[in-house]
Amino acid sequence: MNGRVVAAGAALAATLLVSLPGSAHRNEQRPVVARPVMDFTPPPAGSYTLNVIHAAPDGLVADLDGRPRRLSELTRGRITLLSLVYTYCPDPTGCPLGYETSVTLRRLILSDARLHGRVRFVSLSFDPVNDSPAAMRAYAGGNAAAHGPLPWHFMTSASMKELGPILDGFGQEIEVELDPRGRPTRTISHMLKLFLIDRAGRVREIYSTAFLHPETMLNDVRTLVMEEDGRRP
Amino acid sequence: MIRHICPSLLILLVFVFSGGGVLAVPRPALADETCNSPYTTRLIKGQEDYVHVWTLGVEGLGDGSDKLVTIDANPKSAQYGKVVHALPVGGRGEAHHMGFTDDRKYLWAGGLDDSRIHIFDVGTDPSKPKLVQTVGDLPQKTGFVGPHTFYALPGRMLVQALSNARDHGGATGMAVYNNKGELVAKHDMPTTEIGGAKGDGYGYDLAINPRKNALLTSSFTGWNNYMMDLGKLVQDGEAMKRFGATMAVWDLKAMKPKQILSVPGAPLEVRWSLNPKDNWAITATALTSKLWLIRQDAKGAWQAKEVATIGDPAKIPLPVDISITADGKGLWVNTFMDGTTRYFDLTNPDAPKQVYTKSTGKQINMISQSWDGKRVYITSSLLANWDKKGDDNEQFLRAFRWDGKELTLAFEVDFTREKLGRAHHMKFTAKPAAKTGAAPPPRQTAAR
Numbered sequence: 065m066n067g068r069v070v071a072a073g074a075a076l077a078a079t080l081l082v083s084l085p086g087s088a089h090r091n092e093q094r095p096v097v098a099r100p101v102m103d104f105t106p107p108p109a110g111s112y113t114l115n116v117i118h119a120a121p122d123g124l125v126a127d128l129d130g131r132p133r134r135l136s137e138l139t140r141g142r143i144t145l146l147s148l149v150y151t152y153c154p155d156p157t158g159c160p161l162g163y164e165t166s167v168t169l170r171r172l173i174l175s176d177a178r179l180h181g182r183v184r185f186v187s188l189s190f191d192p193v194n195d196s197p198a199a200m201r202a203y204a205g206g207n208a209a210a211h212g213p214l215p216w217h218f219m220t221s222a223s224m225k226e227l228g229p230i231l232d233g234f235g236q237e238i239e240v241e242l243d244p245r246g247r248p249t250r251t252i253s254h255m256l257k258l259f260l261i262d263r264a265g266r267v268r269e270i271y272s273t274a275f276l277h278p279e280t281m282l283n284d285v286r287t288l289v290m291e292e293d294g295r296r297p
Numbered sequence: 298m299i300r301h302i303c304p305s306l307l308i309l310l311v312f313v314f315s316g317g318g319v320l321a322v323p324r325p326a327l328a329d330e331t332c333n334s335p336y337t338t339r340l341i342k343g344q345e346d347y348v349h350v351w352t353l354g355v356e357g358l359g360d361g362s363d364k365l366v367t368i369d370a371n372p373k374s375a376q377y378g379k380v381v382h383a384l385p386v387g388g389r390g391e392a393h394h395m396g397f398t399d400d401r402k403y404l405w406a407g408g409l410d411d412s413r414i415h416i417f418d419v420g421t422d423p424s425k426p427k428l429v430q431t432v433g434d435l436p437q438k439t440g441f442v443g444p445h446t447f448y449a450l451p452g453r454m455l456v457q458a459l460s461n462a463r464d465h466g467g468a469t470g471m472a473v474y475n476n477k478g479e480l481v482a483k484h485d486m487p488t489t490e491i492g493g494a495k496g497d498g499y500g501y502d503l504a505i506n507p508r509k510n511a512l513l514t515s516s517f518t519g520w521n522n523y524m525m526d527l528g529k530l531v532q533d534g535e536a537m538k539r540f541g542a543t544m545a546v547w548d549l550k551a552m553k554p555k556q557i558l559s560v561p562g563a564p565l566e567v568r569w570s571l572n573p574k575d576n577w578a579i580t581a582t583a584l585t586s587k588l589w590l591i592r593q594d595a596k597g598a599w600q601a602k603e604v605a606t607i608g609d610p611a612k613i614p615l616p617v618d619i620s621i622t623a624d625g626k627g628l629w630v631n632t633f634m635d636g637t638t639r640y641f642d643l644t645n646p647d648a649p650k651q652v653y654t655k656s657t658g659k660q661i662n663m664i665s666q667s668w669d670g671k672r673v674y675i676t677s678s679l680l681a682n683w684d685k686k687g688d689d690n691e692q693f694l695r696a697f698r699w700d701g702k703e704l705t706l707a708f709e710v711d712f713t714r715e716k717l718g719r720a721h722h723m724k725f726t727a728k729p730a731a732k733t734g735a736a737p738p739p740r741q742t743a744a745r
Contacts, residue, residue: 101508101573103508103509104508104509104510104511106550107548107550107551111551112548112551112553115481115482116481117452117453118452118475118477150736193736194736235452235475235476235477237420240736241730242730248736250736251736255399255451257451257452267452270450270451270453272399274507275451280550
């Protein structure tokens with residue numbers, strides 16, 4: 065189509081099974097996702113600038129073994145794609161889509177050896193009550209990787225008290241929806257956001273649902289790599 | 298009644314349901330969000346509870362200050378149709394337009410004269426908005442003045458200005474702020490020839506289409522003109538030459554202009570059809586009283602063409618605001634001078650048909666419709682120095698019910714009698730249906 069990328073099939077957003085959200089879903093009906101339509105050719109990597117939006121916040125998080133870590137250890141030194149999620153999100157345009165997009169982007173990055181060792185993924189839960197390290201391990205499935213060409217860290221936190229400043233720093237609003245009697249449900253209202261962070265820990269792009277186009281995101285990653293290397297077309 | 302929908306569900310459902318969708322979820326209604334960035338969360342599906350009106354202060358009327366006026370708009374409320382809150386910001390800066398942040402918790406409101414941007418918290422308690430920040434560095438950091446449109450992008454706000462600090466003419470640009478109110482970037486409006494037409498450097502409104510990676514901008518006039526008395530302005534031949542006559546299509550990701558379109562007569566509000574089958578936007582030209590369609594052709598180039606006439610252009614009805622329906626099949630148009638609200642059938646966007654008119658005031662400006670299209674709100678003020686004089690200077694918010702055939706007045710707030718000022722831009726909010734904090738563990742989960 066004249067080089068135009070039409071994701072998710074002719075003008076339709078595809079509804080897909082999330083391929084790898086871990087063992088917790090293996091014997092369940094896996095969540096569907098609805099990809100945003102992409103009807104354009106993304107601008108070439110390095111032909112544009114990703115402005116510094118704000119600094120990525122720091123704070124204490126917990127890894128899959130429950131060990132505390134500074135988030136800054138996971139947002140500095142490499143280009144980082146950080147997703148804020150909760151594991152049982154049922155929204156086809158929410159966390160499952162973010163996960164599926166990350167899987168797709170990981171495949172694209174791994175297909176380019178020049179990007180190996182330059183990027184990491186971080187999935188951080190904003191629900192420390194339900195998303196224990198064990199729940200995050202199940203959510204990660206085979207995708208968790210602390211090392212390798214593209215590490216993917218699945219993190220949670222000890223409490224909302226520790227997590228709150230991190231969410232505030234990212235500008236991530238979350239609210240628990242109430243039932244008609246005013247009681248909290250297990251649906252967390254949030255705007256899906258994935259953050260592209262440079263190796264200096266600065267947020268350079270933010271993707272919400274309508275902008276989750278893996279090909280564009282790949283070019284954004286390449287743009288930051290070119291910037292790091294002092295290369296411009 | 299569903300007030301809020303989960304995350305960004307509504308946003309993407311617009312993209313998803315193009316006829317072959319496989320999700321067993323009804324397509325939600327959209328309306329007013331089409332009049333500003335729809336790329337926000339917590340959109341309202343049902344009844345809005347409040348209408349917030351960004352109001353110009355009038356010297357000698359009440360406190361004389363610009364203010365955010367909050368009106369109860371829920372028919373089930375005892376306060377229905379009443380002003381429940383008024384928040385002055387101090388001084389008169391030509392209050393004009395507003396826009397929600399992506400999380401819909403904050404409302405940014407600009408002043409075309411003082412170039413200040415006031416940020417209100419409308420998420421914590423929408424019945425009592427709070428002024429939490431005022432951004433005053435737009436002229437100093439960008440050289441632009443007159444912040445007009447506030448359009449939410451993820452984590453930031455795209456601001457279209459109208460003028461510049463150097464000569465107060467029409468050359469201007471866009472500023473990108475993060476949600477903390479810190480400047481991220483600035484972009485000048487194009488002045489070179491791109492794609493067959495030459496940019497005039499002017500700006501007015503903007504709207505994006507992520508599916509196309511497109512940003513579409515329009516053009517109006519600079520501070521020298523919009524702060525001039527309208528009667529004097531129309532007699533000034535040289536000044537009347539200084540209005541925008543172009544639109545620009547930008548590469549949204551790169552924030553670079555890709556194509557200039559010739560659209561004479563000051564194209565104002567930009568509305569993309571959110572119907573996923575559509576690849577067009579529509580605008581109205583203030584001076585020539587036309588509707589223009591902007592559409593991508595089969596080769597990927599953007600084309601602009603005149604598709605309808607609004608009233609009698611010889612009488613300069615001055616179309617000032619438009620509001621597109623959720624399905625892209627209808628368009629409300631307000632014309633200021635004759636106080637007429639018009640409805641166009643957009644079923645064929647190449648040939649919009651006016652199917653309804655109603656005189657809704659002696660002067661009318663903004664028009665916003667509810668999510669389901671059943672309620673239509675109208676305000677009166679255009680600009681402090683362009684509003685009519687004497688008895689024709691009505692200042693109001695009027696709420697109407699729309700049954701598809703007739704607008705019926707539901708309530709009215711007289712902004713002069715209430716000593717509020719000149720009523721301009723409107724935004725809707727609903728009472729929170731969620732609370733901040735963590736979800737409970739499963740055993741504590743309420744029955745749903």
